[in-house]
Amino acid sequence: MTSASAECANGRPLRVLHVDDDPMNLRVVQEILTAFGHAGVMACSGQEALEHLSTEVFDVVLMDVHMPGMTGIEVVERLRASLGPAxxxxxxxxxxxxxxxRPQEYxxxxxxxxxxxxxxxxxxxASIHRAASGVTPGRRLSRVG
Structure with missing residues (x-):
């Protein structure tokens, strides 16, 4: 793990769930996470993401917004309405x-x-480390790219 990622992640690797229906996007993000010393778990649908979230603990979830079947927005609605710690x-x-x-809409x-x-x-x-360290209280957003 690089010193920058260790500093941002409070000295520990993060466990990240990445949800995307595009296999190439999953592969690219997996490579990025691995390069920074983080553990990525991939899901190719909203339903699969909810199954992971019901049985596993993650520091951060990366959610594709536009997916067939259950959109990322629907997954987040269900997740936020759930009773579990996830x-x-x-x-x-x-x-x-x-x-x-606009960012406020997200x-x-x-x-x-x-x-x-x-x-x-x-x-x-930067977004992963902000989210994992709780720097986004109240779901305050800033555009990153």
Whole structure:
């Protein structure tokens, strides 16, 4: 783990659930997480994400917004409405659709932050570390990219 990632992650690797219906996006983000010393778990659907969240603990969830079947927004709604401890897990929206929603709208939907696609490594890692360290209280958002 690099010193920057150790400092931001309070000296420990993070456990990150990445949800995306695109296998290439899953692979790219997995490579980024691994390069920074974090453990990534991949899910290719909203239902699979909810199953992971019901049985495993994650520091952060990276959630594609537009997926077939159950959208990322629906997953976050269900997660936030659940009674388990996972309901408070920070969730970062990953979306190429940054022009149609303002940052405050993602907050109102239950996301803690968002990262635009195509993903820039620096923006993704900054968002992950902010969310994992609780720097996004009240689901306050800032645009990163």
């Amino acid at each position: 309901r408070n897990t920070p969730v970062i929206a990953l979306t190429a659709d940054v022009l149609s929603r 907050a109102a939907l239950g996301f803690d932050d968002f990262v635009s696609k195509p993903i820039l490594v620096s923006g993704l890692m």
